Amino acid sequence: MQTQATGSVSVAFVNLPDGALLAPGGAxxxxxxxxxxxxxxxxxxxxxxxxxxxxxxIVTTRFGLALQNTxxxxxxxxxxxxxxLAFPDSARTMRIEGVKMGPVPQIIQPRxxxxxxxxxxxxxxxxxxxxxxxxxxxxxxxxxxxxx
Amino acid sequence: MKKLTLIALAAAIxxxxxxxxxxxxxxxxxxxxxxxxxxxxxxxxxxxGVPLAAGAGTNAATLAFGNVSAFGAVAAGVVRTTTATTFTxxxxxxxxxxxxxxxxxxxxxxxxxxxxxAVDTWQVGGITVTNAAAATITAAGTYAxxxxxxxxxxxxxxxxxxxxxxxTINYTATAN
Numbered sequence: 001m002q003t004q005a006t007g008s009v010s011v012a013f014v015n016l017p018d019g020a021l022l023a024p025g026g027a028x029x030x031x032x033x034x035x036x037x038x039x040x041x042x043x044x045x046x047x048x049x050x051x052x053x054x055x056x057x058i059v060t061t062r063f064g065l066a067l068q069n070t071x072x073x074x075x076x077x078x079x080x081x082x083x084x085l086a087f088p089d090s091a092r093t094m095r096i097e098g099v100k101m102g103p104v105p106q107i108i109q110p111r112x113x114x115x116x117x118x119x120x121x122x123x124x125x126x127x128x129x130x131x132x133x134x135x136x137x138x139x140x141x142x143x144x145x146x147x148x
Numbered sequence: 149m150k151k152l153t154l155i156a157l158a159a160a161i162x163x164x165x166x167x168x169x170x171x172x173x174x175x176x177x178x179x180x181x182x183x184x185x186x187x188x189x190x191x192x193x194x195x196x197g198v199p200l201a202a203g204a205g206t207n208a209a210t211l212a213f214g215n216v217s218a219f220g221a222v223a224a225g226v227v228r229t230t231t232a233t234t235f236t237x238x239x240x241x242x243x244x245x246x247x248x249x250x251x252x253x254x255x256x257x258x259x260x261x262x263x264x265x266a267v268d269t270w271q272v273g274g275i276t277v278t279n280a281a282a283a284t285i286t287a288a289g290t291y292a293x294x295x296x297x298x299x300x301x302x303x304x305x306x307x308x309x310x311x312x313x314x315x316t317i318n319y320t321a322t323a324n
Contacts, residue, residue: 011175028175038184039248057248059181067173086176094179126183131251137181145173 009079009114011145012066016119019062020047027066032122034059039128059124065109066117067145076147081109086140093125096141105144114147185250187291189243189321194296197240198225211299213237218305227298238271238300245321246292252323255289257297258282262316267307272317273297282320289321 012027023031035045039057043050051058069075082105083096094101097108097120112118124137191209193199203209214223218235222228229236245255259272261279270277273285273296285297301313 008171009173011173013175013177028173030176031178031180034179034181036182036184038186040186040188041184063177122179124179124181126249128248130183130249132185132249133251135183135185135249137179137183139179141177141179143175143177145175147172 008070009076009145009147010068010070011081011143012068014064014066014117016062016064018047019064019119020045022063030063032061032063034061034124037126039126055129056125056127059126060121062119062121064117065112065120065143067112067114069114069147076114078111079114079145079147080107081112082106082144082146083108084142086142089137089139091130091134092127092137094139094141095123095125096120098123101141105142111148112145183249185248185252185323187245187247187250187252187255187321187323189245189319192242192244192294194240194242194294196225196296197298198223200241211239211241213239213301216301216303218303233306234302234304236300236302238298240296240298242294243289243297243319243321244292244294245289247323250323252291254324255291256287256322256324257285257289258320258322259285259297260318260320262318265313265315267304268313269302270315270317271298271300271302272319274300277317282318285319288324 013022013030015022020032020034025031034048037043037050037059040052047061049060067079083101084105085101085103088103099106099108189207190205191200193204198211198213201210201212213226216222216237218230222237225239227238259277260282261270261277264279275283275285277283289295
């Protein structure tokens with residue numbers, strides 16, 4: 001009788017040299033504070049860029065996604081990475097690797113290599129019409145990693 | 149009969165192929181940011197005034213009246229008035245203040261002369277400006293509009309011919 005082989009993967013968020021600093025925390029639970037952002041201004045937070053368009057500004061930074069094989073019994077070469085927002089944000093648009101985020105998981109990396117760290121571009125689009133009422137932004141991005 | 153059935157079942161179980169399964173992983177990245185409102189001020193040439201010599205569309209512009217006198221020719225766009233002892237030259241100048249990410253309804257515009265001028269009188273939008281303190285030009289400026297606040301210089305007749313008059317007017321727009 002042949003036995004079943006079970007493997008597992010882990011996901012961790014890591015700092016990149018050209019990305020905003022992640023707050024200390026568990027490998028799979030980190031926080032990213034982009035600080036204060038203003039249209040036409042330079043961000044005071046290192047490695048956060050602000051690009052202005054006529055009707056919006058785009059705040060950009062990067063973070064690292066480290067995927068590893070863990071456990072015994074099997075290993076995978078690649079995995080599909082999905083991401084979603086913990087709750088919808090109608091005031092702003094968030095994108096990871098150019099993929100618009102929402103409550104429904106979206107594929108951001110169809111075949112990410114395990115055992116490697118990939119750089120993810122994170123963007124927030126803020127319309128110029130957004131006022132002080134919606135100035136504070138706080139959301140969580142939920143990642144799912146499925147080996148394939 | 150029973151023996152045969154048992155053997156058949158055992159054989160079937162042994163033929164089940166091995167399965168490789170993997171557990172998925174999850175992670176959470178909490179993102180925070182604070183959007184700060186901002187306003188921007190630029191100068192634009194007014195069709196009725198002297199075209200800005202430099203910096204139109206920016207927050208640092210140059211307005212050149214050229215040669216001015218009480219009774220001689222003046223450049224196009226310059227409006228001149230005279231009294232018994234002075235003459236005043238003025239030009240329309242547009243100020244455009246825009247806002248982003250703010251619920252502010254309007255703005256206050258202040259102006260202050262960069263250097264003291266004990267001889268001439270300077271005005272912006274009809275309000276005398278000095279270098280002593282900022283003067284309020286308007287307390288209810290309209291955003292995203294080219295608003296004309298004429299710049300005027302009153303020169304006494306006693307000023308010698310060939311005198312160069314030059315100064316800086318610092319404008320400050322504050323969201324209300």
